[in-house]
Amino acid sequence: MIGTFVNVIAVLIGGSIGLLFRSRIPERMFTIVFQAIGIFTLYLGISMALKANELLIMVFSLVVGSLIGELLRLEDHVESWSGKLKKKIGSENDKFSTGLVTAFMLFCLGAMTVLGSMEEGMGKEPTLLLTKSMMDGFSSVALAAVMGSGVLFAAIPLLIYQGGLTLLAALFGDVIPPVIITELSGVGGVLIIGLGISILELKKIKVLNMLPALLVEALLCYIFL
Template structure:
């Protein structure tokens, strides 16, 4: 759980910096820093995506995952969840509650948290979660400067959410062979590239609806290997 722990520390440091500077950070600085981190996330995704030996497995996984995600309306439901929680907190919840809910959703709901936690549990590779820690740390500076100390409490749901996924993935690593792990990593890497595209505002990619691909790729890789197709 090294990646998750670093992620929580980054949120704490970012919140502290944001509280210190208050509203003295210009939008231009924020935009430039986020662009730089977006490029770093893109690099992480590219490195991961090259792990797969057979592109066909990754393509089929993403296609089937996208179909499942659209049918389940994952992206839409995640957005609805955020809107519902925000409405429940509202102005009556106070700045601390609003900051906590808002940043918890941002830090927990996303492909980077899922893929990174799985990678950390299966292979001990923390690159994705370290990249996420940079993103969360920088964004927490700006959130804390405008929303207050409630941002720091979002570290708790991050610990529970990502930590649980990591522990579950670790329990499965003994039954996953290198061939399956490589294609899981490759599929996750392409999702990370999609996140980078969103951060850089090149085009809106519905990453939430593609998340089922990282589940589908596991049995699919086993099946293809069993049939000796690769």
Template sequence: MMFMGSIVNGLTIIGGGLLGLILHSISDHAKDTVTKSLGLGTFALGIQMALQTKSFIVMVISLCLGGLIGEWLHIEDGMNHLGLMLEQRFARGNQHFAEGFVTATLIAVIGAMGILGAIQAGVSGDNTTLYTKSVMDGFMAIMLTASLGVGVIFSALPVIIYQGTITLFASFLVQFVPKALMTNALREIGAVGGLMILGIGLNLMGITKIRISNLLPGLLVLVAILTGQYFL
């Protein structure tokens, strides 16, 4: 079921939020340990996906050109700015419910992993990336609910709608792509996405700070390269 990843993602946010209400407070040391543990797991998943590629040259070119486009378009800055505007609009007045809802929604929605995972689910029915994201969002919900309250739990709804919409759109587009091209594209999209996920893992562990969202155009560059190779 192609929507299963988005549904599970929403359920883990709800489950994590309910657990967060019970725990009330979590120490900074515990938060740091959990975050870095998630980073290690994400790092391992990224390596596994990246090694599926049949052309490292195409993968690197796509990522680099996509990064240039993303930096030119300031995608990461735009997402951060949108997040700040929404938080100021809905979380003003120190309203903890709204603050928890908006903060959790932004963390779960604005990022490369949700977009990539939703596309994979729609194109191939593979929910692996969304399942991994679900685990991360579940722990995020525990920590946020412990400090911001029940509003965090309600962020599950926009997450399901957002990712489900991308999945549905991707499943529609795949019908118009030749089977041979789609098979090759799926493998390479997974590989390029794996490098992005690897970068997310590095960020979570605090090793570096890669602007992952600015790399998203690399997926479009990759599709363009593979399409050109197929028809030429």
């Protein structure tokens, strides 16, 4: 799991640099940078979503996955955990939870996360994850400068999620069809679009409650494709 550990370290270093810049950025600059991140998030989500081919499976997965997430109240639990963490570290940043969730979604829902984890899990050099680490490191500078310390704590779910994928790939990588990776990236793109809409404050979307759609998508693709 060298690639994942390097990725986590890159996020922590980049986020720490971003926090140093945060104190030097005028308050009036935060809004425009925040909007720029939101627009980029929309673009990233659209570009990922357009790669999906099985639209019926995607829609069904999103609906069923969202219902599961709503029943489990995933977003409420994450926000509660985030609030406790924020209180424990004494942060007064009103965007702490937003920064944590945004960073986690951007760092974990791309195709490079799945492909890179599979690459390393199947015993190959972690080239993709090392490349992703560099990209995430630079991204975390901008995110932390605008959203604060919550971005650094996104390293925790990043380690669990990406590390878990690597371990699964080590066990089952040979039996995962490539089409599943493509379709998972498509669903991830739709979720990132929802995240972008929330960042731009156009409408609050409970994106975390939609995360089970990824599991539903993987299961349906494995059965029917």
